[in-house]
Amino acid sequence: QKEVEQDPGPLSVPEGAIVSLNCTYSNSAFQYFMWYRQYSRKGPELLMYTYSSGNKEDGRFTAQVDKSSKYISLFIRDSQPSDSATYLCAMKGRDNTDKLIFGTGTRLQVFP
């Protein structure tokens, strides 16, 4: 079993829809949770970062962490065709390492 599980999609939604992207994880030591967006042929870019449990909002994006369920989510409101990309969750624990464990990514397509 992978430490981080993520549905690969593709997820196809109409413009303006609310998108929900999710990851589950098995390592209860994970404390830092991030969402990266990756456009085709580009490197990932950091979208959202959350420490421990709770919600964080930034514009059209909301990140949620539920540590009791080992489940994290990214919501995109009023989705746009420019949001079409692969969304990767990533996480790490409070340890000496500086490496992130990534999910496989969910490919999102927003059609006009």
Place this chain on the structure above:
Amino acid sequence: DTGVSQDPRHKITKRGQNVTFRCDPISEHNRLYWYRQTLGQGPEFLTYFQNEAQLEKSRLLSDRFSAERPKGSFSTLEIQRTEQGDSAMYLCASSLGTVENYGYTFGSGTRLTVV
């Protein structure tokens, strides 16, 4: 500074050849990371540096792989005796500090195809 720069963008090589990739991080970033990403997968950690010191290496980094960061600036990743299984996108990232405080800034990657 335009971000993390990787060179080349694409590399096609024959099995058994050696290849070397270069990464130029954002100038004030003291941490530099290498990840590998295959099609349909998320990035997998290979190694990272703080300044010129290599602090951690993944088990994925077999003895055919070596990474250096002389003088704590640019970094190189060399793969010796390439195999078809080495075909992947090799991503470099840099950070001002620990990932939990600053996150990574990734480059656009070097796509390696071993034929």
